[in-house]
Amino acid sequence: MSGYNFAYLDEQTKRTIRRALLKAIAIPGYQVPFASREMPMPYGWGTGGVQVSAACLTPDDTMKVIDQGADDTTNAVSIRKFFEKTAGVKVTERTSEATLIQTRHRIPEKDLNEDQVLVYQVPIPEPLRFLEPHETETRKMHALEEYGLMHVKLYEDIARNGHISTAYAYPVKVEGRYVMDPSPIPKFDNPKLESAAIQLFGAGREQRIYAIPPYTKVQSLDFEDYPFERMRAEQMCAMCGAEDTYLDEVIIDDEGGRMFVCSDTDYCGERRAAGHNGPLGAPVKEDAA
């Protein structure tokens, strides 16, 4: 498309972001400040992730965008269209075909491989934000590895609810050093942070970039007597019958009726195409596609 540089941002800006990305990968979990730009979408719509994606995209890339696991929600559709227009890259909804995946709040169910990059949209990069309001102090705590306060939050969870009730944005320690907020992914996804793919985190409003390089050790914080637990609804997907995926609860009428479906729409669709069927899923016809 003429009138725009490739992937919207100018080359100098992309270079500054790449420099920040390199530093972030060199120091896993460390929040690197960067000069975040105004993007043609509001804060909270993934401006950080969009800038990181723009800096990473090449014309040969195939892009996938998901929002809460779904390819067809407003946020995902608008960002996908944005890059289709300004970068002219191929787009896909298939996890296995994508080389760059921008995500909000989920990690795809299918394991990623070494040729893929996962870009997260992050609202609040600082895991200690609501415990220690001073940014100067939290930076010092990161620098000196003083992370006792993070456990105070988990202590409070147990004291109030009898178990660690933090269900999303569950704090992790990366490579035994930095405590990191994995963006608001459900804690179900935390074990998947140890991945073969490069994982990049961009926070636009907060102007921070951080990263987890491939095969990096990522440990969810916990207590010895209250170990970290994955959490999912004890149901099977109503559409594809999967019993090991993260499920969304969907209200289907005003009489208390509800169903649970995979939040990863692509994964669910592929399973259905392969012949799996849940209690509420109509059988897929061979000629439907």
Place this chain on the structure above:
Amino acid sequence: MTPLLSVREVSRYYGNRIGCAGVSFDLYPGEVMGIVGESGSGKSTLLNCLAGHLAPDTGEVLFDTRVDGLKDTLTMSEPERRMLGRTDWAFVHQNPRDGLRMSVSAGGNVGERLMAVGARHYGSIRSQAVDWLGRVEIDEDRVDDRPSAFSGGMQQRLQIARNLVTGPRLVFMDEPTGGLDVSVQARLLDLLRGLVRQLGLSAIIVTHDLAVVRLLADRLMVMKSGHVVEAGLTDQVLDDPQHAYTQLLVSSVLQV
């Protein structure tokens, strides 16, 4: 006997104004030192310099560390100093809101220092927190309440529990009884005196209340305009004040 804390010629200036100047003293293990003086006499400046919150312009503050013996806390690295601040040292603020996390439960407040030094077992953190709340006379069933639901006296006692849970050797107190009414003050002083004797703590207590030092302190320093004008055993200084300012101070105490 090596002193626990050895202060040498500590001075702190605010531009041309004197905060405190040329203060030297030794504090021995198990000793409680009182610092008295009027507002603006440099008591709090001195205390903050000793506790590492303020950097003095000149002087040395030597602390008897567990590993290396006497060591200047001003030249040691920041991580080391902060480590001291949450293990061997404790700081009780005048206003409990400065020393507590108001949005975290009482148990969490006490447990924070334990978690800061690596405790990762919920059950043992909690039982230590309950134990310490008991020692400062807070009921066990208040362990999950936030400090904002506590009275001023309870908040101050909670702050003391939070500070003492890691077994510090030196406690800095900045007007620990300020802002409390007299009956609550008496109870807190009683508690403090018990804890100090029982645990063999060393403490430096800054106050303008002579009754507090009479009750708690072994030794006393009187400050005026940033300088120490008189020092000695508490009873000796209060019963037989030598400096004119100390005489004024002692005679200004209201007799009921």
